[in-house]
Structure formats: C-alpha cells, structure tokens
Amino acid sequence: MMKHDWAVSLRILLTAMGLSFGAAVAMGPLATIARAATPVETFVQQSIDQGIAILKNKTLSDAERRAQVRDILFRLIDAKKIGLFALGSARGKASQADLDAYVDAFKAFTVASYESRLSGYDGQALKITTSTARAPGDYLVTAALVDPSDPQDTDSLQIVFRVLDEGGKFAVVDASIAGVWMGLAQRDDFSSFLSQHGESVLALTAHLKEMTVALRTPQRAQ
Amino acid sequence: MGKFSVILVLAVGLLASGCAHNPSGYAATDNDPYEATNRAVFDFNMNLDKAVMLPVAKFYVDAVPEPAREGVHNFLTNINLPVVFFNDVLQGEVDRAGQSLGRMTVNTTIGIGGLFDVASHMGIPSHDTDFGITLGTWGLGEGPFLMLPLLGPAPPRDLAGKVVDIFLDPITYWNFREKIYYQIGLGALGVIDLRAENIGTLEGIERTSVDYYATTRNLYLQYRAAQIRKGKPDVQNLPNF
Numbered sequence: 001m002m003k004h005d006w007a008v009s010l011r012i013l014l015t016a017m018g019l020s021f022g023a024a025v026a027m028g029p030l031a032t033i034a035r036a037a038t039p040v041e042t043f044v045q046q047s048i049d050q051g052i053a054i055l056k057n058k059t060l061s062d063a064e065r066r067a068q069v070r071d072i073l074f075r076l077i078d079a080k081k082i083g084l085f086a087l088g089s090a091r092g093k094a095s096q097a098d099l100d101a102y103v104d105a106f107k108a109f110t111v112a113s114y115e116s117r118l119s120g121y122d123g124q125a126l127k128i129t130t131s132t133a134r135a136p137g138d139y140l141v142t143a144a145l146v147d148p149s150d151p152q153d154t155d156s157l158q159i160v161f162r163v164l165d166e167g168g169k170f171a172v173v174d175a176s177i178a179g180v181w182m183g184l185a186q187r188d189d190f191s192s193f194l195s196q197h198g199e200s201v202l203a204l205t206a207h208l209k210e211m212t213v214a215l216r217t218p219q220r221a222q
Numbered sequence: 223m224g225k226f227s228v229i230l231v232l233a234v235g236l237l238a239s240g241c242a243h244n245p246s247g248y249a250a251t252d253n254d255p256y257e258a259t260n261r262a263v264f265d266f267n268m269n270l271d272k273a274v275m276l277p278v279a280k281f282y283v284d285a286v287p288e289p290a291r292e293g294v295h296n297f298l299t300n301i302n303l304p305v306v307f308f309n310d311v312l313q314g315e316v317d318r319a320g321q322s323l324g325r326m327t328v329n330t331t332i333g334i335g336g337l338f339d340v341a342s343h344m345g346i347p348s349h350d351t352d353f354g355i356t357l358g359t360w361g362l363g364e365g366p367f368l369m370l371p372l373l374g375p376a377p378p379r380d381l382a383g384k385v386v387d388i389f390l391d392p393i394t395y396w397n398f399r400e401k402i403y404y405q406i407g408l409g410a411l412g413v414i415d416l417r418a419e420n421i422g423t424l425e426g427i428e429r430t431s432v433d434y435y436a437t438t439r440n441l442y443l444q445y446r447a448a449q450i451r452k453g454k455p456d457v458q459n460l461p462n463f
Contacts, residue, residue: 078463085463113430140457160455164463173463176455179448184461185440192436207432215429 040139040163041131043170047076048126055118069118070111078164078171079107082183085173087201088191094201102201105208112215126159137165253367254439260369264435267374271417271424279417293337295415299348300329300336301393301408308390309351313359315452321346351449353390354383358450367439375442 037045054060054068073079083106084091084099091099124145131141145157162174162183174183190204197203254260283291303326310319325341325348333340342348357379358364365378376384388394398404431437448455 081463085461116429117426134457134460158453158455160457162460174460178445179451179453179455180441180444181455181460183463185437185444188440189432189437192433196433204432211430211432 037128038131040165040170041128041141044076044141044143044161044163044172045128047072051076066111066115069115073111073114074107076172077110078166078173079103079110081164081171081173082186083107083110085183086187086190087204088187088194090191090194090199090201090204093199098201098205102205102208105205105212109208109212109215112212116215139163139165139170253364253443255366256368260367260439261435263369263371264438266371267369268434270372275413275417276421279414279421282414282418283421291415291418294411295419296329296333296339297336298408298412298415299339300326300333302350302391303329304392305387305390306349306351309353309356309387312353312356313351318349318351318452321349349453352380352383353386354380354446355449357383358446364443364446367443369435369439375439377443380446 051069051072054065054072057065060068080103083103086106087094087102094102124147126143127146128141128143131139133139139162141161141163143159143161145159147156157178160176161172162176163170163172174181176182193204193207194200286294303322307319307322307326310322324346328341328344328346329336329339332338339348354364362379364380367375368377368381370376370381373384393405427437427441428434
C-alpha cells in the first residue's frame with residue numbers, strides 16, 4: 001500500500017516553514033517555565049512574547065505591524081550572519097560592496113518571507129523545555145509547539161533554536177524543526193542557485209529582490 | 223516474486239551502502255550525481271501536480287468536510303500501522319513497537335476501523351517509520367539522491383524500503399475478490415489525502431525557495447536523517463556561523 005513517510009514529513013514541514021526562527025513571532029504566548037529560566041531561554045521567550053503582543057494588537061495598521069514585526073525579528077535573529085552563512089563558499093569570492101547589497105536584500109527577503117506566513121498563525125503556543133551550551137557562547141534552546149486546542153497533545157513538534165552570544169547580546173542563527181535545520185536548507189537552496197549562476201552574489205541579490213516583490217504582492221484567489 | 227524482491231533489495235541496499243553517507247544532509251549537492259535527470263523528473267512531477275493533483279486536491283478540500291477528511295486520513299494512517307510496527311521491531315524500538323500496537327488496537331476497535339484517532343486522546347503518541355528508516359538505523363547510507371516520476375524523492379535506500387514495506391504489509395498476503403480495486407482505490411485516496419494536507423505547505427516552500435528543487439532535496443534528506451535519529455536534531459556536526 002502507499003507509504004506516508006513523505007506525507008508526514010510535509011505535514012511537519014508545513015509547520016516548519018511557517019515557524020522557522022523568524023516566524024517564531026507568529027507563535028502563541030509561551031507557557032510559564034516551571035524551573036528558573038536561563039538568560040538565553042529568557043531571551044527567546046521575551047522575543048516571542050513581544051512578537052505575540054504585536055500580532056494581537058488589533059489597533060495597528062498593516063504598515064505599523066510590518067514595521068514592528070521587522071523590528072522584533074531583527075532583535076531575535078542575526079540576519080546578517082544567517083545571510084552570509086547561506087552564501088557558502090561564494091561569500092569569499094564577492095566584494096564587500098556586493099556582500100553589503102546582498103545582506104540588505106536578504107534582510108528584506110527574510111522579512112517578506114515571514115510576513116507572508118503570519119496569516120497562518122492560529123494560536124499555537126511554544127513551551128521552552130530546556131537549553132544546553134554546546135560550546136562557550138553557543139546554545140541550543142529546545143521548545144515544544146503546543147496546540148491550544150489540545151494542550152495534552154502527545155505529538156508536539158520539537159523546535160531547537162541555535163543561539164549565539166555575540167559579545168553579551170544573544171541572537172538566533174538557526175532553528176531545527178523536527179530535526180530539520182532551516183539554515184542548512186537555505187544554504188543548499190542558495191548554493192544551488194549560485195552554482196548555476198557562476199557564483200555571482202549579484203545575481204542572487206537581484207533574484208532575492210524579485211522574490212521579495214513577489215512575496216509582497218497579494219496572491220490571486222485560486 | 224519473493225526471491226526477486228530479496229535480490230532487488232540486496233542489490234539496491236549494497237548500492238546504497240557503497241555510496242557516500244550524508245547523515246546530516248548538509249551538502250545535498252554533493253550527493254546528487256544525476257541532478258540533471260532528477261531536475262527534469264522534478265519538473266515533470268511539478269507539471270503533473272499543477273495539471274492534475276493540485277486541482278483534484280483542492281476539489282477534495284472544497285467538497286469533503288474537514289471531519290470526513292480527517293477520518294480518511296486517520297484510516298489511511300491506521301491501516302499502515304502493521305508496517306510501522308514491524309519496522310519498529312526490526313529497529314529494536316520496543317517502546318515504539320508497543321505504541322504502534324496500542325494505537326492499532328485502540329483505533330481499529332474503539333476508533334471504528336481507524337476512522338477516529340482515539341489513541342492520541344488516550345496519550346499514545348504516534349510516529350511513522352518504514353524500512354528505509356530501518357536500513358538507515360542499521361547503518362546503510364541513503365545512496366545517491368533520486369527523484370522518481372510520480373513517487374518523488376526516493377534514494378536507493380528508501381526505494382528498497384518501499385519495496386520491502388509491501389511485503390511487511392499483511393494485506394499483501396490477504397487474497398480476496400476485487401483486491402486490485404481496493405489497492406488502487408487506497409493508493410489514489412492516499413495520494414489525494416497527501417496532496418490535500420499539503421496544499422499550503424508546498425505553496426509556501428515554492429514561494430520562498432530560490433531553487434525549489436534544491437530546497438525539496440535538502441528538506442527531504444534532512445528529514446529522513448532526522449527520522450533515523452528518531453526525530454532528534456543533529457547537534458554534533460553543526461557548522462560555524
């Protein structure tokens with residue numbers, strides 16, 4: 001009979017694609033952590049709480065909401081570091097001016113990507129369960145996705161945030177959803193494009209700009 | 223047929239084990255020697271999806287109420303549980319095998335033939351596995367990435383797993399009249415259920431991917447590797463940012 005492994009993976013990735021580190025702002029309020037939260041856990045929790053407050057604030061205009069989401073997103077993640085990582089080996093071959101232009105385009109693309117998914121938020125909560133330091137200044141913060149309509153759900157999705165301490169300031173640089181690291185997937189995505197375009201960061205930058213416009217263009221009803 | 227399948231499995235399995243093992247899916251591009259062909263097949267699959275599967279799935283979503291669709295999904299999941307159970311056993315996962323057996327028993331009886339997922343409400347967690355995962359648990363590499371017409375991503379290890387899973391399914395050995403129609407119907411329903419559940423998923427991935435094929439490949443490989451680790455992320459081999 002037909003196997004459903006890919007179906008399951010896609011179903012989980014449905015959540016994954018909507019909840020990668022930046023989209024954490026679309027999650028529900030965090031459950032209270034029973035034990036004392038570590039500073040890195042508090043950082044993730046507070047960022048998400050602030051994101052929720054934005055989503056719940058019905059007095060905001062779309063433009064205001066977009067600006068505030070962008071603000072909280074860039075306080076949560078290190079977009080420059082993520083973007084440069086996604087370039088892979090092409091990073092070393094590009095000029096500083098090209099890299100700067102790319103980082104700007106990447107940030108706009110990131111915001112547009114997450115904004116396009118915010119409408120998918122339907123009340124999920126995130127419960128931080130633990131955190132570990134895998135190296136000095138390099139943390140893994142584990143959280144479980146909780147469906148508010150079924151808080152006893154035994155199949156909750158596990159999300160792991162990779163958080164770096166950048167000179168006293170925490171920043172998320174990757175997130176694993178159900179074992180899939182989003183940053184690694186993005187690096188493969190970008191590397192594949194670059195390999196087909198002569199490792200041209202300029203070409204990728206132009207493409208990201210086009211995609212950003214497309215993401216901000218409302219889709220036709222199908 | 224039995225001998226043929228064993229030979230096929232061994233052949234494909236050896237092919238897989240002889241190839242680079244990429245447990246974390248970090249550099250999927252390095253394990254895709256047939257990329258040009260795979261991309262052509264991917265394009266074919268996408269065109270077929272847009273022309274046939276997506277419209278059918280959207281019609282299914284529009285025409286069938288959500289509770290009924292959920293029942294269909296539960297039924298399909300439940301009927302696959304014997305395969306999951308046997309693979310749990312082969313992987314030495316005693317607790318998971320117990321969960322599969324418990325879910326099968328509860329959902330088939332109280333859940334009226336699997337239409338209702340009573341087991342989840344009773345706190346018996348669900349999981350999915352297959353013989354491709356079993357081979358991975360035993361240490362076999364996935365082999366070169368392959369994109370197959372209609373089937374989608376299926377590296378040799380997973381392809382071998384799909385074949386073996388047919389023989390782990392008790393229905394394979396149950397002969398009854400109209401069996402062929404039952405199997406075709408079940409297969410079609412499975413495809414529609416799969417596509418209907420993931421309309422938004424695929425749309426989202428496609429819209430935010432620079433290279434949709436590369437993203438699909440990486441997500442598939444990483445997810446399969448995670449399944450072998452029983453859902454745990456790889457935290458040992460993380461790159462430097």
